[in-house]
Amino acid sequence: MTLIDDFDRSVRNFPQRPALVYGERRLNWQQLGEEVSRAAHVLMAAGVEPGDRVAVYSGNSDLFVVAVHAIFKVGGVLVTVNPRSAGPEVEYLLRDSGAKVLLVGLGLTEAAQRVTADLPGLRVFSLGGGGDDDFAVRMAAAPTDPIENRAAEDDLAEILYTSGTTGKPKGVMLSHAALHRVATMCAVVTRMPMRPRTLHVAPLYHSAQLNLFLNSTTLLAGCHVVLPAFDPVQVIETIERERIQVFFGPPTMYQFLLRVPGVERRDVGSLAVGAYGAAPMPLALLEQIQATFPNLQLCGMYGLTEMGPGGVMLTAEEHAAKAGAGGLPPVGVEVRIVDEQGRDVPPGVVGEKLLRGTTMMQGYWGKPEQTAETIRNGWLHTGDLAMFDEDGYVYAVDRKKDMIISGGMNIYPAEVEAAIIAHPAVKDVAVLGRPHPDYGETVVAVVTLNDGHTLTLDDLRVHCRDHIADYKLPRDLVHGEVPRNPSGKILKQELRKSLGGTGL
DSSP states (O other), X not given: OOHHHHHHHHHHHOTTSEEEEXXXXXXXXXXXXXXXXXXXXXXXXXXXXXXXXXXXXXXXOHHHHHHHHHHHXXXXXXXXXXXXXXXXXXXXXXXXXXXXXXXXXXXXXHHHHHHHTTOTTOEEEESSOOSTTBHXXXXXXXXXXOOOOOOOTTSEEEEEEEEETTEEEEEEEEEHHHHHXXXXXXXXXXXXXXXXXXXXXXXXXXXXIIIIIIHHHHHTTOEEEEOSSOOHHHHHHHHHHHTOOEEEOOHHHHHHHHTSTTGGGSOOTTOOEEEEESSOOXXXXXXXXXXXXXTOEEEXXXXXXXXXXXXXXXOXXXXXXXXXXXXXXOTTEEEEEEOTTSOBOOTTOOEEEEEEETTOOSEETTOHHHHHHHEETTEEEEEEEEEEOTTSOEEEEEETTOOEEETTEEEXXXXXXXXXXXXXXXXXXXXXXXXXXXXXXXXXXXXXXXXXXOOOHHHHHHHHTXXXXXXXXXXXXXXXXXXXXTTSOBOHHHHHHHTGGGTO
16 A cells, blocks of 8 residues: 555545645645646656656645645655745755656746756746646646556655764655655644545655645545745734644744734644654743643654654653653564663663664665664664653653754754855864754854854855855854864764853
């Protein structure tokens, strides 16, 4: 069974039920099925064969949802590209994945033209941007004849790129079978209602919203309600108007929703499932959410893209007794915590978290050595430090890889450091995360300047914009010596102590 089999079943069994809402556009399942068939015909006419990579460079939209299902339908491999990525980042993903087709969202046409100028073999379509290569225009002229699914369970379905601390992003390979299991697991653990009305406002190009909530809603023949971006007032209005039942976002989104004027008087009683991830949920925030959304059952989800995503989960009933915990592994996932020698540690002892299960990636695209480093003896080595309590609940202790999570977005210091060191004024640099009341963490750069040079935060941010996405830009600049050990490794713990006055 694949997700596109689930899609076809929803079209067949619930043709008149609502399937997609985007702005004024409303489609039932029969109409969505016809749209996906048209899109699949366009992809095949462009030469897409099973196994070919199709990149989607777009924010949330109705055509994003259509494109994902059409790519699966023709047996293509979905590659998502963050629309906030800088040009070099986009070009790297397209080259590394060997994408055959690129679908470009609104407002990104000029950026796409710049990064694809040296990729003559790449076929580029605009998702609603007009012109001869407008995907929607071509869809309108394409037939609605159903297409037989061209993907099998073990076939590659997605390559989702996740950055590492050592340099270039790695493409996580996920099969159709893994995606189906992740969607099923999410539906069961979060206790989604049948035919749920799900709000997609977190980025669909991220594995959480895409694989946990888009795919599970398709599995349950629900309705995809899509917003192009997060605006707290618009989200509350949409929950009320569309009778939204399922919502996912990092804790920072919930914080902003609670600040909407008069939110306590809005009719938001339809909201039944509230999932969060990317950062812990503070107990005070949890209590505010429960007071404002009385019918909402919160579920904490902490996982890795390499697991589908998957890892551990904390159900609504467990929050009171296990505040601060990551949770327990769901069905199909196992967790170990081990010491440096790979031996299991007892409760209360910190070690590295290892995962395995039926949703695990096939490996990193084109990187067998890094795959072998990450998956050993069937276990995925996360690099994250954690511990068990006496009841088997997992508690995150630290991020071994120093990853920063800001507003639910993963930021890897090595990427930011590489951009900063390219500035002619910079001799050395270290990037750390600083606690932030709204975004969880924010990026701080500690720089050592070359003799005779000066550098302001504004100058540094302007320089970095050409190299990295805007959400990765430093928010604070500290001038000083970057401490390193004899082997050259940055002593970030020492930096945190010496900069304690800055909140690091």
